[in-house]
Amino acid sequence: MRNLLIFITKYNAFFLFLIFEVGALVIYGKYNSFQKASLINSTNEVTGNVYAKYNEAERYLSLQQVNDQLAKDNAALRAKLKSSFYIDTLAKRMVNDTVYLQQYEYTVARVINNSVNKRNNTITINRGSDAGIQKNMGVISDQGVVGIVVMVSKHFSIVMSLLHKETSFSAMLNDDRVRGTIKWADNLDPRVAQLVDVNNSAKPHIGELVVASDQSLFPTGVPIGRVSNLRTKTGGFFLNMEVTLSVDFSKLQYVYVVTNRLNKEQTDLELKQKDEQNDIN
Amino acid sequence: MVRFVVLVLVQVFLLKNITLYSLSIPYIYILYILLLPFEIPNILLFLLAFLTGLTVDAFYDTPGLHAAACVLLAFVRILFINITVQKEGFDNEPEPTLSVMGFRWFFTYASILTLFHHFFLFNLEVFSISEIQYTFTRFIISSVFTVFLMLITGLLFFRRKERK
Known part of the structure; x- marks a missing residue:
């Protein structure tokens, strides 16, 4: 001893x-x-608040870009005002309200912590459960897809950005409508991702738009990037290609959290179907 | 204590945004552990290293990653100092700074400890053999960058003490 x-x-x-x-x-x-x-982590009160303070100071440096962006957004929105449309029939206006049921809602949030140079990058935003944000919601910016919410506290949430080892979701080629899976490339370049497992029947061309597919968390058609290189390692039955991302992750300032109002209905229905199948078996 | 706050703030708000060709990320905050006095008890050294790592982790959203690397750093530091320094001669100059120990010793000290810390950090973060090539490039270039910054810091801030 x-x-x-x-x-x-x-x-x-x-x-x-x-x-x-x-x-x-x-x-x-x-x-x-x-x-x-x-x-x-940075959703806890101390580090979250320190980051929020720091971000307040940092925002002044990019006021000009943000202003340009806002002006552009304003112009785009103004183009969609009712007053900018010519109403051609009365009937169209009448059915307008009942045919369309709002499916997606957007909550604007500010990025207060962000990284692009790690193997697994996350983004902290200044909205949390108080603003109705929940886990697994999609996050987009006005340029395209950003990531998925993985953790929520009262006032902050953490978003697993597209630049993360575990990010992979369904995307499709805009012209062919052929689906594949989008992943971050191995070489850790924050501007490039990979579209893998695309069916051989697709005929992608360089510069073709890659958008979120109807099977993903994001509204169909939200841009992800453009095909930039077709000659990446091909694996037998599937095509792989490089995609230049449309979002500049290093300059991310404001993002929108996507709330899918029909999501619960869909998952409940799918769950019910699974249960019934189990009963039959 | 002041040194700790300053280094962590510099790391978290300034260096976090600095990267060369998305390959090189300097982690200067480990200078705090390198500059702890020679006479510090082992348990306190490990505790401080662990807490430093955890503080940086809180800002980087990677709980445990930096803490693990810093604890390894503290261990290598003990071994290195045991091998190279005679303990008797340092009663009045208790800190291993650049001005006290001379350029050659401090350079070797900082390089070896940084290499250990960065090697462990990058490999634990990626944790996959298939990307070893990129991990190694990142590890080597980042280490060079960190040691460079440490030497500059040493020259800038610790010369004055010598002249007093």
């Missing part, structure tokens, strides 16, 4: 190293599963 104690005190550096290292790795491992909300 005494010898053991002497041994431990002699090599105390090594044993302390083991204890702390295991502690750190346990924390890291726990967080890796991504579902377990953790105390140590």
